[in-house]
Each structure stands twice: as C-alpha cells, then as structure tokens.
C-alpha cells in the first residue's frame with residue numbers, strides 16, 4: 001500500500017511528483033496487477049467491454065425508469081440513483097481506495113453530490129445530532145464558518161482548532177466527529193491524518209477528511225485511517241473549471257447508508273451531464289496533476305528568490321513547515337501555493353499585470369488562476385495574501401509571466 005507504511009511521496013526537492021508504482025488495477029481487471037496512477041486514471045469506473053457499445057457510456061437522462069410490478073432494487077427514480085453516477089462513483093472509489101476490492105470485508109462505497117458543499121453537509125448533517133460535539137479546523141474552507149452557525153443553531157457543539165501541529169488533538173475528548181482539511185485552504189498547513197485518526201478512534205470519534213486540494217492521487221485518507229474521504233470535485237479532480245461536483249467515499253456500509261439517505265432527503269444530486277463530464281475528466285487526472293504540481297513547485301522555487309514575496313507556502317518545498325508531514329502521507333503536493341505581497345494595492349497591481357493567469361477564485365483548473373484572498377473577508381489572511389493555482393501551461397511561460405507581473409507591480413509603485 002502506498003501510504004500504509006509511510007511511503008515517501010516524493011524524493012525531497014525533486015522537480016516532479018513521482019506517480020505511485022504500487023497501485024492496484026482498475027475496474028474490470030481481476031488480476032489485481034500493479035498499475036501506475038496514469039494507467040488507472042484512464043480506466044477507472046469503465047464497464048466491461050460490450051460489442052458495439054462505447055467505452056464510457058454516455059449520460060443517461062432519466063427522471064424515472066421503467067418499473068413494472070414491485071420495486072426490486074435497481075434504478076427506479078432519478079433522485080436516488082442513475083447509471084451515469086454509478087460509473088463515476090465506482091471510478092472515484094477506485095481512486096480513493098484502489099485496494100478495497102482485494103481486501104475482503106472492506107466495503108468502500110462512494111456517493112456523488114451536486115457540489116463539494118453538498119457532500120460536506122451530507123456527512124455533517126447525517127452524522128451529528130443535537131447534543132453532539134464536532135471538531136472543525138479554524139483555518140479551513142471559507143464556508144465552514146457558515147456551517148458552524150447552522151450546526152450551532154441545531155444544538156450541536158462546534159469546537160475549532162488550527163490544522164497545523166495537529167492542534168485538533170487537544171479538543172477531541174467527547175466529540176462525535178473530527179473534520180480534517182489537509183492541506184488546509186488557503187493557508188496550506190498540513191496535519192498528520194494517521195495520528196489524528198488513531199487518537200480519534202481511540203476516543204470513539206469518527207473522522208472525515210476533506211481531500212479536495214490533494215485529490216485521491218495526492219493522498220488517500222481512507223488508507224490513512226479516516227472513515228470518510230470527502231471532496232469537492234469542482235477543483236482539480238475535474239480540472240476544467242466548468243462543473244461543480246462533490247463526493248463522499250466511506251469504508252463503512254452503515255455510515256454510507258446514512259449519507260445516502262441524507263442525499264435522498266436533500267436531493268443535492270449532480271446532473272447526468274455533469275457526472276459524465278467528470279468521469280471523462282478523470283482520464284486526464286494524472287497528466288493534469290503531475291503537470292500542475294510540477295508547475296506549482298517551479299513557481300514556488302522562483303518566488304522564493306524574490307525579496308518582495310513574503311510568507312511563501314507550498315507543501316512540496318523541502319523547507320516548507322508542512323513538508324515533513326506532507327511527504328509522509330501525500331504522494332503529490334497539489335497545485336496551490338500562497339504568498340503575501342506588501343499591501344492590498346501591490347497585490348492588486350500584480351494580479352492585473354498577469355497575462356496568462358486569470359484573476360478568479362477556485363483552484364485546480366488547467367488554466368492558472370490567482371486571487372487576493374482577502375477580498376472575500378472570512379479567511380484570516382493579510383491584505384496582500386495571494387492564493388495561486390498553477391495550471392497546465394508550459395512552466396517557462398508561467399514563471400516568466402509571474403515574475404514580469406511582480407516587476408511591473410513594483411515599478412508602478414514608484
């Protein structure tokens with residue numbers, strides 16, 4: 001297993017994340033041959049070949065399915081189940097838990113949702129009851145404070161602690177659920193998932209990990225001990241900035257049933273077209289992730305030489321505070337880096353000067369994006385804080401554009 005024995009993600013300081021060598025075969029291959037991430041990515045979730053049928057069946061547009069007589073399971077109504085989801089759910093499950101099929105008794109199931117927030121809410125609101133306590137990160141995704149308000153309104157005690165230094169350990173006692181986000185967005189701190197999961201389980205606390213930033217090619221929370229791997233597929237998983245999607249992968253059948261029930265109640269389901277586009281996009285996940293992660297690293301290396309860049313963070317940099325823990329549990333370090341320029345004005349001039357990088361929120365797409373995070377309020381970041389998502393451009397072009405924009409934003413100051 002890639003992560004079970006602390007396998008190194010990447011040789012320290014190398015320019016490329018190295019795809020895992022020890023991953024299992026994708027669907028339809030019972031030999032369980034050891035295949036690389038790229039090979040798995042192009043095949044995940046595909047049905048067995050049928051003569052005259054396409055490799056990846058097209059989206060099934062159906063609100064209801066023919067259902068004479070008593071319902072006997074299977075596709076009945078479009079809010080509960082859809083064959084296009086089924087293929088995508090298998091695919092994501094094979095990425096999050098490639099070994100599950102070979103491990104008797106293991107029961108990983110994946111459920112897709114309309115968005116990352118739909119998936120996150122499904123876990124939180126299906127598991128927590130009035131009187132329960134939940135531990136959230138205090139430096140996580142910017143909608144978590146809203147979630148916190150809602151949970152509190154329902155009589156759930158919400159505790160928070162920072163991601164860095166595994167600080168959530170200190171507030172676990174008596175909680176029902178621990179919510180981890182690593183690397184954290186946008187601060188890029190990392191916590192030790194295995195250590196936190198062991199401590200949580202020793203106290204009877206369930207563990208969910210938001211795996212959005214890393215993607216399952218970057219880390220596999222279920223193998224690190226989490227009960228739930230949850231993510232927004234809107235970001236690098238699908239990678240083109242054109243669909244919203246979320247998923248929950250879970251190892252326990254009973255927990256999965258309760259999340260599935262929540263999806264049925266709330267109806268936060270993806271359209272068949274989005275689900276199909278997502279599955280199509282998975283085929284290039286390894287290509288995109290390796291190119292974008294490599295771009296993030298060369299960009300970080302270029303930025304660290306610049307005096308006007310402060311607080312540079314990228315977990316793939318060997319001297320980053322997150323690197324040591326990240327290297328133990330991650331197989332790729334992601335495409336997001338962050339840094340701070342002196343003032344809000346300087347940061348805005350920098351963003352305006354970029355030609356190959358869109359000033360836009362979100363991250364993980366094939367086109368680089370950057371934004372001044374403080375414009376939203378909410379995140380505890382300096383005014384000049386930039387969150388940068390490296391795309392799949394040629395690295396030389398991307399680095400040149402960023403360094404030129406830094407130069408131009410400085411000149412304008414004089």
Ligand SMILES: *Cc1c(COP(=O)(O)O)cnc(C)c1O
Pocket residue numbers: 115116117118120141181185210212213231232233234235244245246
């Ligand atoms: C974007 C994001 C979400 C929410 O996902 P949506 O698809 O926008 O609902 C959750 N967690 C993290 C870490 C994110 O970056």
